Amino acid sequence: MSLFDVFNVAGSAMSAQAQRLNTVASNLANADSTTSSTGQPYRAKQVVFSAVPVAGSQASGVKVLEVVEDASPPRMVYDPKNPVADEKGYVAMPNVNVVEEMVNMISASRSYQTNVETMNAAKTMLLKTLTIGQ
Amino acid sequence: MIGKLDDYLRFQETALSLRAQRQQLLASNIANADTPDYKARDIDFSSALQSALAPAGQAPSELAKTSAAHLDAPGTARPGGAPLLYRSVQQGSVDGNTVDMDTERNQFADNAIRYEASLTMISGQIKSLLAAIQG
Numbered sequence: 001m002s003l004f005d006v007f008n009v010a011g012s013a014m015s016a017q018a019q020r021l022n023t024v025a026s027n028l029a030n031a032d033s034t035t036s037s038t039g040q041p042y043r044a045k046q047v048v049f050s051a052v053p054v055a056g057s058q059a060s061g062v063k064v065l066e067v068v069e070d071a072s073p074p075r076m077v078y079d080p081k082n083p084v085a086d087e088k089g090y091v092a093m094p095n096v097n098v099v100e101e102m103v104n105m106i107s108a109s110r111s112y113q114t115n116v117e118t119m120n121a122a123k124t125m126l127l128k129t130l131t132i133g134q
Numbered sequence: 135m136i137g138k139l140d141d142y143l144r145f146q147e148t149a150l151s152l153r154a155q156r157q158q159l160l161a162s163n164i165a166n167a168d169t170p171d172y173k174a175r176d177i178d179f180s181s182a183l184q185s186a187l188a189p190a191g192q193a194p195s196e197l198a199k200t201s202a203a204h205l206d207a208p209g210t211a212r213p214g215g216a217p218l219l220y221r222s223v224q225q226g227s228v229d230g231n232t233v234d235m236d237t238e239r240n241q242f243a244d245n246a247i248r249y250e251a252s253l254t255m256i257s258g259q260i261k262s263l264l265a266a267i268q269g
Contacts, residue, residue, distance in 0.1 A: 002154045006161040013165030020168075049169040051162075055202035058155075058218055059162035062169055111168055114239070118161050121246050125157070128253055129150075133260040 003129070005057050006122035010115040012052070012061030017112040019064050020047045024105045031096040034084050042094040044070035044101075070095050139263070146256040148186045152179065152214050153249040159218070160242045163233050170229040174221040174238065177214075186214030 023045050030042040050065035072095045080089030159175055166172040224234045 002151075002158045005158050009158065009162045009165045017168070049166075051166050051169050051172050053202055054162070055199075057158060058175070059158045060166055060172070061162065062165050107168070114164055114167070114235070118164050118242065121242065122157065122161065125154075125246055125249055128250055132253060132257055134257075 002057055002059075003122050003126050005054050005059055007119060008054055009059050009061045010119040010122070012063060013115045014112055014119075016047070016049055016062040016064050017108045017115065020049075020108040021105060021112070023047050023067065024101050024108065027096045027101050028098065028105075030094055031098055031101075033094055034082070034091055041074045041092045042096070043074075044072075044094065044096045046070060142263070143256060143259060145187065146252050146259065148214070149183060149252045150249065150256065152177075152182050152186060153245055153252060155214075156182075157242070157245050157249065160238055160245060163221075163238045164235070164242065167231070167233045167235055167238075170231060172231050172233065174233045175218050176221055176241070177216050177218060182214035182216030185216055188215070 027044045030036075033042040036042050045067050046069075047067055048065045049062055051060040052063050053059075054061050074092035074095050076090045077093050078089055079085055079091045082091045085091045156177055156179060159177065163174045163176075221232055221234070221237070223232050224237065
């Protein structure tokens, strides 16, 4: 029954968008983390989406293909009193762009919302189908 | 007798199953709104319905697939025998995605209403059948 596949499709999109939101939260939370477990400043992370075919139908779901690290250089801030400052007094701050992350956050939550509505519409259609002939 | 009942309900049944398949396609367009290089797809409903109602016989045989990643043989990925089409691009985007959220959501709501209309019709047909049987 193809309407049931809508649940798989919308569900995969919801979990992908939730992971994107998770990444945004991690980036925003670490916007000022100058050190991490590796000793390097935190690097912004982004998810890469990819379409995956759903078995037995023409539709495609979504999955997170990989989480990539932003390769842009760290932001250098002059702060000689900071213990992690280099010999010239500069501190390497994470390359998190807060504006970009906020836009990403809104986009992810709107997409999530749309997929919830898609799922609800499919659910209503299925429930109505069950009342055929009554 | 059974054949006649079957014929009586076939049109709405075919329409319902095509509507359900189209709903699924639209849902996957909406789900992939943020996927780079995804191309939005749809079917031409009236030609799909026409070919689904046409007498069977020319339908291509389907290949058995053992993995979800296997591609369909040409001619099998066709709801009701109509080809899956690509939407023309309304506004180009840098990542190659052609999903226009407004179009997709419009079509999704439209398709859902038409599905429910078909449901109402088939329910009415069943009610009139019952009335004829029970007198």
